[in-house]
Amino acid sequence: MKFRLATVAWSVIYLLLLLTLLTPFRIITVFFLIVPGAVLFSSLPFKGFLVHVIPVLLIIALLDVYSLLPAIYFLIPSILMGRIYKKGGSAFQALMTGTGIILAELLFVLFIATYSFGFDLSQSLRDQAEMSASIVQQILSANPMFANMSWTAEDTQKLSTMLIGKVPYVMIVSSFILAVITHALARPALSSLDVPVRKMKPAREWMLPRTLIWYYLLAIVIGWIADSSDSSWIQTVSISMLPLIHACFIIQTIGFVYFWTHSRKKSPVIALLLSLVVLVFQPLRIIGIIDLAFPLREAITRSKK
Numbered sequence: 001m002k003f004r005l006a007t008v009a010w011s012v013i014y015l016l017l018l019l020t021l022l023t024p025f026r027i028i029t030v031f032f033l034i035v036p037g038a039v040l041f042s043s044l045p046f047k048g049f050l051v052h053v054i055p056v057l058l059i060i061a062l063l064d065v066y067s068l069l070p071a072i073y074f075l076i077p078s079i080l081m082g083r084i085y086k087k088g089g090s091a092f093q094a095l096m097t098g099t100g101i102i103l104a105e106l107l108f109v110l111f112i113a114t115y116s117f118g119f120d121l122s123q124s125l126r127d128q129a130e131m132s133a134s135i136v137q138q139i140l141s142a143n144p145m146f147a148n149m150s151w152t153a154e155d156t157q158k159l160s161t162m163l164i165g166k167v168p169y170v171m172i173v174s175s176f177i178l179a180v181i182t183h184a185l186a187r188p189a190l191s192s193l194d195v196p197v198r199k200m201k202p203a204r205e206w207m208l209p210r211t212l213i214w215y216y217l218l219a220i221v222i223g224w225i226a227d228s229s230d231s232s233w234i235q236t237v238s239i240s241m242l243p244l245i246h247a248c249f250i251i252q253t254i255g256f257v258y259f260w261t262h263s264r265k266k267s268p269v270i271a272l273l274l275s276l277v278v279l280v281f282q283p284l285r286i287i288g289i290i291d292l293a294f295p296l297r298e299a300i301t302r303s304k305k
Helices: 004-022 026-032 034-043 045-061 065-086 089-117 121-142 153-192 210-226 234-262 268-280 284-295 296-304
Strands: none
Touching: 004 026, 004 034, 004 045, 004 065, 026 153, 034 045, 034 065, 034 153, 034 210, 045 065, 065 153, 089 121, 089 284, 121 153, 153 234, 210 234, 210 284, 234 268, 234 284, 234 296, 268 284, 284 296
8 A cells, every 4th residue: 555645644634624623613624624535535546545534533533422423424525526536527516516415414414403303493593583583672672772663573583584594595505615615725735646637617618417407396396395394304405405406507507608608709708797697687597497408509509600
């Protein structure tokens, strides 16, 4: 078994990052926990990867067995993103895989917490809203400047609804940020280890798999089921899937915008401005749906000829 100083160093970095889970610094270091595993899996054969990682996990288990769970939690996206890097997959594929896996793990943890420990996310957020409302009421009643202002039960209901509605976006954005940080740090690290990692494709070449259309239909069906179900987990899955798929359609639409402007030899500034329009007016994601469902780009190419 061939050891390199660089890979041993990454094992040490991995151990140090996992040790921070026992400290308040975990709020920051948690965003970097996927990086060492992805680097090690990409730069080593599988047996070498195990030789580097297993001792780290054993040390963590001896110090605090409960820290082993988050270690394994972050190791899964590390392996899957590292597998894409090792096979020479695209950066976009690595980002989407990382985001999807992290989001799936979040939903799985929520599922376990709901059905094994009786955790109700919706009720927890309602309790937080009521607690916040109580603090606001105390502030309003204690300060004469706010004598004409009041906090009603309807305001509390609106706050709790807003918090519950933001859950899927927080889950999606946090998953995406973790994947982006991992890719941004893993790519130069792997380059230093002589492991080539492909750059992001130009926006005009962005093309998501057409199976996304079927996932969209599945999300709609799950939404129908969630409407008639009292399960908070199913409701959370429902409200998480559609925003994620909508975000994919927006990415697809932006890719089509860049493809169209490039094929018409227009300025990249126009593509950027149109992309901003797509981000602001999200219903324009219908263009991405059409681009996936039908050979829209081929039609444009043929019409140009």
